[in-house]
Amino acid sequence: xxxxxxxxxxxxxxxxxxxxxxxxxxxxxxxxxxxxxxxxxxxxxxxxxxxxxxxxxxxxxxxxxxxxxxxxxxxxxxxxxxxxxxxxxxxxxxxxxxxxxxxxxxxxxxxxxxxxxxxxxxxxxxxxxxxxxxxxxxxxxxxxxxxxxxxxxxxxxxxxxxxxxxxxxxxxxxxxxxxxxxxxxxxxxxxxxxxxxxxxxxxxxxxxxxxxxxxxxxxxxxxxxxxxxxxxxxxxxxxxxxxxxxxxxxxxxxxxxxxxxxxxxxxxxxxxxxxxxxxxxxxxxxxxxx
Numbered sequence: 001x002x003x004x005x006x007x008x009x010x011x012x013x014x015x016x017x018x019x020x021x022x023x024x025x026x027x028x029x030x031x032x033x034x035x036x037x038x039x040x041x042x043x044x045x046x047x048x049x050x051x052x053x054x055x056x057x058x059x060x061x062x063x064x065x066x067x068x069x070x071x072x073x074x075x076x077x078x079x080x081x082x083x084x085x086x087x088x089x090x091x092x093x094x095x096x097x098x099x100x101x102x103x104x105x106x107x108x109x110x111x112x113x114x115x116x117x118x119x120x121x122x123x124x125x126x127x128x129x130x131x132x133x134x135x136x137x138x139x140x141x142x143x144x145x146x147x148x149x150x151x152x153x154x155x156x157x158x159x160x161x162x163x164x165x166x167x168x169x170x171x172x173x174x175x176x177x178x179x180x181x182x183x184x185x186x187x188x189x190x191x192x193x194x195x196x197x198x199x200x201x202x203x204x205x206x207x208x209x210x211x212x213x214x215x216x217x218x219x220x221x222x223x224x225x226x227x228x229x230x231x232x233x234x235x236x237x238x239x240x241x242x243x244x245x246x247x248x249x250x251x252x253x254x255x256x257x258x259x260x261x262x263x264x265x266x267x268x269x270x271x272x273x274x275x276x277x278x279x280x281x282x283x284x285x286x287x288x289x290x
Contacts, residue, residue: 011036011077012118015248026141030130033097038075038112039082040100042091056105063090064108067214072111073104074213084209085115101131114213117244154252157184157201162230166259169203172223173260179219180206181258183250186235201237203227204250209243216241 014029041063043055053064053071065072075095076082082092104110110122122130129136129143159166169182183204189197205223207216220241231237242249 015112015118015120016251018248023141023144026144027137030137030140033112034101034130036077036097037094038077038097038100039079039092040073040075040095041082042093044091053108060105062103064105065111065213067212067217070213070217071105071108072114072213073100073108074111074114075100076113076116081113081116085113101127111213115210115243117209117246118248119243120248151190152252153188153190154185154255155188156256157186162201162234165227165230168226168230169259172205172226173262176207176219176222177262178207178211178215179260180208180245180262182206182223182260183253183256183258185253185256187252199235201227201231201235202253203237203239204253205239205241206245206247206250207241207243211243216243 010032011029014025014032018026018029042061043063053066055064062073065074074085076085079092082090100110104127106128107124109124110127112120112122126140126143129140132139157165165184169184173179173182183206185202185204187200187202189199203223205219207219211219220239223241224237224239227239228237240249240253241247246254
């Protein structure tokens with residue numbers, strides 16, 4: 001089996017672009033997903049491990065994962081993405097996106113590239129809706145677009161408006177070592193007349209690559225419990241959680257600096273690592289010729 005399957009580059013690009021809130025881009029992603037091939041993990045045996053859920057039948061062939069109160073079916077754009085999620089050697093096969101939607105049990109969630117920088121979660125409702133073809137694609141995309149809202153504007157969540165917010169966020173980061181950074185912003189939904197329809201506080205939590213979906217959800221819930229009392233009587237609050245340096249789920253907060261950032265961690269790109277290696281080799285060769 002090849003390292004990458006289907007139209008991996010197109011899927012990853014569309015996943016990232018869909019965070020812009022443009023409905024046509026989201027519809028393009030859903031359409032491409034149905035026809036793309038993915039890597040899915042086979043169950044090793046009929047004897048389930050503690051992390052595995054109760055399967056619909058003993059013959060269900062794919063590996064499911066329990067995380068919090070949810071059950072996940074993980075799929076990947078390629079073997080590289082699978083290996084980032086798990087260091088264990090697992091038997092896998094390729095499968096079309098539309099077949100995944102047909103075979104996943106009714107109440108399960110679908111996780112595309114879990115533990116990777118670019119990932120996507122599909123809810124049971126989203127999965128069921130996408131099964132109905134073009135109409136379902138439109139409905140799923142429409143569901144994620146706020147009614148009568150043309151755009152969202154983002155601004156800083158000021159400490160003067162929400163006293164104690166920065167301190168609470170820093171405490172959350174200190175309590176959970178797997179958190180890389182936490183951001184915050186205010187999302188204002190604006191209608192066609194330029195009038196603010198609603199306001200919402202957004203807290204974005206990014207965890208280190210390798211964090212399991214269950215741990216990510218537990219951290220999200222803990223963060224929500226910590227900051228919610230600060231917003232009582234004010235605006236609604238939502239906590240977004242993702243994995244990696246630039247998680248898809250935190251796309252709306254890209255422009256904002258972290259309120260909390262884990263100390264002592266430096267994330268280097270592959271290009272930067274190669275350059276560092278070349279510099280070290282050059283210095284070593286220079287020293288030998290002296």
